[in-house]
Amino acid sequence: MTDAPNRRMHLATLLQPNGHHTAGWRHPDAELGGDYDFEVYRKLAQTAERGKFDVLFLADAVGLRERETTEQLSRSPITANLEPLGLLSALSVVTSRIGLAATASTTYNEPYHVARKFATLDHLSHGRAGWNVVTSFTDGEARNFNREHHPDHKSRYSRAREFVSVVQGLWDSWDDDAFVRDKHTGRYFDPTKMNVLNHRGDHFSVRGPLNIARSPQGHPVLFQAGSSDDGLELAAATADAVYVAAQTLDEAKAYYTRLKGKVEGLGRAPSAVRILPGIQPFIGRTEQEAAEKHRALLELIHPDAGLGILSTLIGVDMSAYPLDGPVPELPVTESHRSRQKLLLDLARRDNLTVRQLYGHVCNGAGHHTVIGTAAQVADRLQHWFESGAADGFNILPPYLPAGLDDFVDHVIPELQRRGLFRTEYEGATLREHLGLDSPMRNRS
């Protein structure tokens, strides 16, 4: 196609050095040792930038997964990583256009620290910072922060809402032109351009101002990934972009319609929130080669790893049940309600065994998997994009670096040929990449 339509996809990619698939690290092409080696991340980030991705994204948690034995934990790599804000700050030096986003929890942080860290990243990167707002919901995290159990869902979301509003208020502590630095008069900043927040709420009392100048984007981009009712409400009210796990086109469309409706209901333009379903691609020169890559990884999932991860997601210790028996009825675990229901519905629908269910979970953690040639993967993305299911995608390479290389070298050129994706960065900031309005510039 030579006719570029007006509407173009937005693409994010989640960089986990061991890949998104639980057994990705065991793939013959996977390069190991990358968890703590900046050079590995440098190469990945530069590959993503070569692919003109809007943003690269680092996931995070503040503790190990909780329902696993040490033996189970030791079978999979997602146990430990570099603190993402430090890593993104370092990556800001070796990239120049791609957006840089990371998860930070509202449950076990203070808004003043979070506001400062992302404003700093936004300065360092000249306007490329994004914050993925999450709540923490494992006891494993709670126990690292003076608690026995994580707070309940309502309370976490009530705290999250206030947290985001405090952070946004702190980001507006200074007008854009507050720092005049006049050597002659000895005036460093204009005192009329300092804005003291004086926040007092249910969860936080934060006076401000933030001790950092307003950053290039004003407000770094807010990402969210909630699919619970509370999560959706928060996203509709505050998010600029949303990651979502959807297994099927219908699920993705339903989510898209529902969230855009809520966004409009709150008086925001539907285009103010970009919806990016996660896609785990297996790309081959032939469909058969791609299928073989996928099958090989499924077989490499160690049962301990599989059971451990399934237990964590479903909120129940699954090692008590026969591996090749049907998925049993389970007690509802309040903290895991939405994810648990998703998985049990799936097991019922497809009549899965425990082994098959963990195979499913370890294969993309609830995200949609596409297996095929570059053209077939592009077809799927185009179909979802043009069916009202997505404004773009969060690409989850199953193993690295080859999984990202394949996408950048083969799928992205195909999307570009079809006029569905940029061939060059047009803007400078992450907001510009995502086609988002800038937040109101402060008085000037």
Add this chain to the structure above:
Amino acid sequence: MTDAPNRRMHLATLLQPNGHHTAGWRHPDAELGGDYDFEVYRKLAQTAERGKFDVLFLADAVGLRERETTEQLSRSPITANLEPLGLLSALSVVTSRIGLAATASTTYNEPYHVARKFATLDHLSHGRAGWNVVTSFTDGEARNFNREHHPDHKSRYSRAREFVSVVQGLWDSWDDDAFVRDKHTGRYFDPTKMNVLNHRGDHFSVRGPLNIARSPQGHPVLFQAGSSDDGLELAAATADAVYVAAQTLDEAKAYYTRLKGKVEGLGRAPSAVRILPGIQPFIGRTEQEAAEKHRALLELIHPDAGLGILSTLIGVDMSAYPLDGPVPELPVTESHRSRQKLLLDLARRDNLTVRQLYGHVCNGAGHHTVIGTAAQVADRLQHWFESGAADGFNILPPYLPAGLDDFVDHVIPELQRRGLFRTEYEGATLREHLGLDSPMRNRS
């Protein structure tokens, strides 16, 4: 001298883009706009590395100074800066040998976050991270963290002691060789090499383990700067290196003797703690040129800036007193006791006016100022170093970048000619630069 003595100085430098002197930003040679410009920091860090400094250091606070009016605050630059861990992470990419240290408060942080951030910096920099452990003691900071007032001195130090011990415990969460990443067996880490902290204390309950592999130094270097009794006790028990403000050689010697005695009293080798008094150098081609630089800066201190900073340090609003009258008797401010006494003793001794006292304070914030040619500055450092007052120095350039350039281009070669300072880095890590033992390597 061609005979290099065995003992060599250690040199740190505090990088504040506007300089250490309150009026440093107004110096004709000062380059402005650097607070948020990574390129300015990159150049400064690379200059310090060219000078073979052991470590560059970033100060920090989590709020504005408290006892100043906005009008006063607006007259000096130390109000806002990049979050230092993010900045150091970025600097780790553009430097290769110099140590990278920053302040993080034990009062308004959680040990899990702090342990992770410094372990991350240690990984990113291949063993060059240092943490300057402080307690926060202004209400301006407290009010950004859900409190009206900062906790009292005893409580802050009791929390700081426990905080440091939790962080050190978390740094030992994994043996050095815990991550085996065996693709064949599907074993990612050796479960016998994970160490769960299970800390329960007066201030913190932290289960662990930290979700990051043990870092190259095992324990990043601990800096401290306390001069109160509690501060000294904490430093003697846990610090690897100590920054200290001493006006005179006698004060520096007294502090040195006292702290080394306490260190020995706790069963540690006196050489296990490096003592680095702060030195603000004014360097000229002639003594007269240096004196002229110093005088020019004193005259550039705006009275509002001077009064504001003096009030903050002394814990009392000083704008109520006549500028050119004697420094009056003041009520004891518990939270500022040690700094207040230092300043009042000085005012009595030298019969200072309020204006003269703020001139003194803004000129190096209680640190020793040396004014002269490069040889004269080197003489002073050598004299202190050889008189049992210092293991090295923390160099505080009054304005930047020229103040650092002068030291690196003129004083360091002089120290090197005298055999007092390295001509090349010999080790790879900050611990090695400082000649410190590595902490016990974990089981292997």
